[in-house]
Amino acid sequence: MTNAILTGLMLGGMYALVAMGLTLQYGVARIMNLSYGEFLVAAAFAAHWLFTAWALSPFVGLAFVIPVSFGVSYAIYRILLTPLVRRAPNRDALEVDSILATFGLMFVVQGILLTVFGGAYYSYSFLAVPITVLGETLALNRMVALALAVIAGSALYLALTRTRIGTAIRAVAVDPSSARLVAIDVTQMSALAFALGGAMVAAAGVLVSMFLTFSATTGVVFTMKALIVVVMGGIGNLLGCLIAGLALGLSEALVATYVDPGLTLAVNYALFLGVLLIKPAGLFGRAQR
Amino acid sequence: MIGAPVAIPLALAAVAGLAAVPFVVDAYYLALAISLLQFTVLSTAWGLFSGPTRYISLATAAFFGIGAYTVAVLGELLPWPLVLAIAGIIGVLTAAVVGFSTLRLSGVYFVIFTFGLAELIRQLVVWYEVNKSRVLGRYVFADITQTDIYWQLLALAVVTFVIGWAIARSRLGFALRIIGEDETVAQHCGINTTVAKVALFTVSATIMTIAGAIMAPRWTYIEPSIAFNAMISFQVVIMALLGGAHRLWGPVLGAIPMTLLFEFLSARFPSTFTIIMGVVFLLIVYALPRGVIGLLQRLANRPTKRSEAIS
Amino acid sequence: MSGARSTTPILETKALTRAFGGLVAVDHLDLSVHPGEIVGLLGPNGSGKTTALNLISGLLRPDSGAIRFDGYDIAGAAAYRIARLGIARTFQLVRVLDGMTCLDNVKAGLAFHHPPLPHGEIETRARTLLQRVGLERHVQRAVSQMTYIDRKRLELARALALAPKLLLLDEWLAGLNPSELQTGISLIRSLKDDGLPILLVEHVMDAIRSLCDRCVVMNSGRKIAEGTVHDVLADPAVIEAYLGAPAHA
Numbered sequence: 014m015t016n017a018i019l020t021g022l023m024l025g026g027m028y029a030l031v032a033m034g035l036t037l038q039y040g041v042a043r044i045m046n047l048s049y050g051e052f053l054v055a056a057a058f059a060a061h062w063l064f065t066a067w068a069l070s071p072f073v074g075l076a077f078v079i080p081v082s083f084g085v086s087y088a089i090y091r092i093l094l095t096p097l098v099r100r101a102p103n104r105d106a107l108e109v110d111s112i113l114a115t116f117g118l119m120f121v122v123q124g125i126l127l128t129v130f131g132g133a134y135y136s137y138s139f140l141a142v143p144i145t146v147l148g149e150t151l152a153l154n155r156m157v158a159l160a161l162a163v164i165a166g167s168a169l170y171l172a173l174t175r176t177r178i179g180t181a182i183r184a185v186a187v188d189p190s191s192a193r194l195v196a197i198d199v200t201q202m203s204a205l206a207f208a209l210g211g212a213m214v215a216a217a218g219v220l221v222s223m224f225l226t227f228s229a230t231t232g233v234v235f236t237m238k239a240l241i242v243v244v245m246g247g248i249g250n251l252l253g254c255l256i257a258g259l260a261l262g263l264s265e266a267l268v269a270t271y272v273d274p275g276l277t278l279a280v281n282y283a284l285f286l287g288v289l290l291i292k293p294a295g296l297f298g299r300a301q302r
Numbered sequence: 303m304i305g306a307p308v309a310i311p312l313a314l315a316a317v318a319g320l321a322a323v324p325f326v327v328d329a330y331y332l333a334l335a336i337s338l339l340q341f342t343v344l345s346t347a348w349g350l351f352s353g354p355t356r357y358i359s360l361a362t363a364a365f366f367g368i369g370a371y372t373v374a375v376l377g378e379l380l381p382w383p384l385v386l387a388i389a390g391i392i393g394v395l396t397a398a399v400v401g402f403s404t405l406r407l408s409g410v411y412f413v414i415f416t417f418g419l420a421e422l423i424r425q426l427v428v429w430y431e432v433n434k435s436r437v438l439g440r441y442v443f444a445d446i447t448q449t450d451i452y453w454q455l456l457a458l459a460v461v462t463f464v465i466g467w468a469i470a471r472s473r474l475g476f477a478l479r480i481i482g483e484d485e486t487v488a489q490h491c492g493i494n495t496t497v498a499k500v501a502l503f504t505v506s507a508t509i510m511t512i513a514g515a516i517m518a519p520r521w522t523y524i525e526p527s528i529a530f531n532a533m534i535s536f537q538v539v540i541m542a543l544l545g546g547a548h549r550l551w552g553p554v555l556g557a558i559p560m561t562l563l564f565e566f567l568s569a570r571f572p573s574t575f576t577i578i579m580g581v582v583f584l585l586i587v588y589a590l591p592r593g594v595i596g597l598l599q600r601l602a603n604r605p606t607k608r609s610e611a612i613s
Numbered sequence: 614m615s616g617a618r619s620t621t622p623i624l625e626t627k628a629l630t631r632a633f634g635g636l637v638a639v640d641h642l643d644l645s646v647h648p649g650e651i652v653g654l655l656g657p658n659g660s661g662k663t664t665a666l667n668l669i670s671g672l673l674r675p676d677s678g679a680i681r682f683d684g685y686d687i688a689g690a691a692a693y694r695i696a697r698l699g700i701a702r703t704f705q706l707v708r709v710l711d712g713m714t715c716l717d718n719v720k721a722g723l724a725f726h727h728p729p730l731p732h733g734e735i736e737t738r739a740r741t742l743l744q745r746v747g748l749e750r751h752v753q754r755a756v757s758q759m760t761y762i763d764r765k766r767l768e769l770a771r772a773l774a775l776a777p778k779l780l781l782l783d784e785w786l787a788g789l790n791p792s793e794l795q796t797g798i799s800l801i802r803s804l805k806d807d808g809l810p811i812l813l814v815e816h817v818m819d820a821i822r823s824l825c826d827r828c829v830v831m832n833s834g835r836k837i838a839e840g841t842v843h844d845v846l847a848d849p850a851v852i853e854a855y856l857g858a859p860a861h862a
């Protein structure tokens with residue numbers, strides 16, 4: 014039981030970390046980014062390459078990957094997504110358009126990864142040291158990943174609540190038209206949030222590459238789980254993201270241990286549906302009706 | 303566009319002509335014709351729901367897979383028409399469950415749910431097969447020839463278009479148009495929008511399920527990962543959007559060129575297939591947001607708008 | 614003036630409450646509309662009038678309180694059920710169906726009656742309603758090209774198409790020039806003469822004075838006054854709500 018709970022918490026922490034970037038992208042920029050998981054996998058490949066070809070530890074790899082992905086995401090928003098933002102008559106239409114556009118982007122990124130790396134599974138071993146916690150054996154790399162996730166999440170939370178730009182970003186998430194009225198450049202803030210989300214998912218990709226096996230086609234599952242966490246937690250809500258991620262991780266670990274490891278996605282969806290049927294705006298979301 | 307007295311004989315002639323195809327072409331072209339019909343049925347069925355309601359469904363693979371897998375399980379046990387009927391019923395039930403759970407919420411939740419639906423069903427089927435029936439992967443033994451598949455698909459295509467036409471003229475079709483314009487207004491007109499959406503989703507999904515069942519004998523061996531291949535969801539969306547999902551005849555305009563393009567690409571450029579699909583898709587989203595039909599409508603409307611503005 | 618009050622109200626809200634986060638938009642509101650009367654719902658901007666209408670029409674769920682309409686409990690019921698029971702409304706920001714013709718817009722209100730109306734009936738009623746609101750020349754017109762007042766009239770026609778027992782108007786007379794205003798006022802008065810009770814959210818004083826039998830004034834979600842137009846507009850609490858200072862200061 015302890016094993017299941019600890020595994021669940023660590024898994025949940027990882028899910029929360031992965032989903033934080035998406036809650037920024039969707040909550041602020043209103044981009045439902047279906048290609049989200051592909052960027053995670055791309056970052057994982059980058060970390061793998063840096064480690065195997067250049068013997069750089071993933072922590073150093075973070076220093077490269079984060080700024081690059083920030084820049085790439087920013088460029089994607091400005092070049093690819095801004096025409097859609099301008100064209101959309103309202104937020105709902107933008108959501109639909111962004112789903113379709115990022116859908117296409119997902120194919121492009123996945124295709125590039127397939128061409129470069131093929132369909133094979135990759136992994137590498139880093140910090141795979143067993144540590145005993147509460148009588149259970151856990152891997153050091155997972156614990157470090159979780160710790161970094163907590164740090165990253167807290168840093169993001171502080172940035173959003175204690176800085177001016179952070180407050181501007183939160184204003185855009187709540188009400189973009191009112192935000193404009195107080196001289197907030199909504200497009201710029203959305204681009205910033207999108208880029209920040211891209212940086213976070215890349216960081217997540219580097220961290221999980223330490224202990225997960227991945228291939229060019231595993232991005233989709235990450236996107237699915239991130240979407241579930243974001244929506245369950247209430248869109249744009251970091252704390253909700255954390256709680257939803259933990260709930261997801263715990264339920265998965267418990268079902269895998271006591272029922273069947275092959276039903277993890279079913280559990281995810283069951284939990285997702287359950288939450289939405291009771292609280293349609295997510296655990297911490299704002300009421301629709 | 304064309305009056306009924308002209309359209310109906312034309313349509314009958316077209317159907318008769320298409321029905322004669324297996325007699326005049328060889329196996330390769332028959333297979334291609336089957337592909338074309340398959341995607342015509344799937345994309346038109348997709349457009350039936352996602353066109354008026356503007357909910358993007360990524361669940362095509364889930365329903366197609368249900369149909370195909372039902373045949374794999376029941377194909378040799380029951381007479382063919384009964385197998386098709388059972389597949390259809392499973393499709394109806396699944397669509398009703400998914401629909402009632404997610405269509406009460408906003409469109410985004412629906413997309414997310416359908417995004418993973420094929421994967422979810424695949425996992426459930428694999429779990430059941432591994433743990434209960436102890437069989438993974440089944441052989442399809444059904445006494446069905448390629449020509450039979452072709453004719454069944456042709457019949458399904460005709461039925462799909464007739465259903466689409468009938469819905470458009472019905473109260474349900476009117477309700478869906480209103481919902482697509484403004485769901486709040488629809489509700490204030492006394493329309494139970496959830497039931498309307500679920501009804502349409504069920505019709506669309508059942509057609510896809512039966513298409514999957516009809517296509518199953520093409521594979522001699524089916525595994526869940528073959529039956530529930532998510533690629534088909536994406537292809538169908540691309541085709542319907544290219545043609546224009548808001549008109550009954552739109553998706554077929556996208557299905558035909560895209561099927562040919564996919565055949566060509568998967569033979570010549572198997573590795574860059576995915577990238578090219580993505581780029582094509584992006585082009586459609588940016589340049590043809592209402593598809594080819596939308597483009598034709600815009601070109602047709604331009605002179606009228608000018609003369610109206612002057613008068 | 615007391616004739617209407619002796620009958621049972623067709624609409625009655627009791628302690629109706631709805632909050633959005635920390636803001637209580639409607640605070641224990643008691644309000645009633647009797648058959649044959651026009652009740653004005655007044656108050657400064659942000660006093661919760663539209664929210665009250667939204668709670669009644671089913672667009673929002675109340676947090677607490679009751680709404681009785683025509684003998685039914687409708688608090689929290691789905692909007693389509695409330696529409697079928699006989700409440701029709703217009704919206705503060707006109708909501709018409711841009712992609713459809715005027716006739717189809719009105720048919721939207723006719724096509725979903727229980728029991729369903731026959732086709733020919735729908736067609737005749739739609740044309741009659743367009744005539745009623747003064748849009749008889751616009752039958753096949755594309756809605757996207759219509760003027761603001763015509764869009765409002767179309768929305769009203771759609772609301773009337775439901776054959777409602779109660780009509781909710783949300784600032785329907787806003788933004789009209791003087792002659793349009795007079796036409797609008799007569800149109801609404803004709804509806805009352807036909808026996809349709811109306812709950813009217815309004816700011817335009819001319820309209821309030823000429824149409825309303827009774828008024829309810831809200832401020833910050835609460836009812837602060839109720840009575841005839843004359844009494845209510847002379848009430849110091851109402852004056853303070855609108856002007857922000859006591860009248861005698």
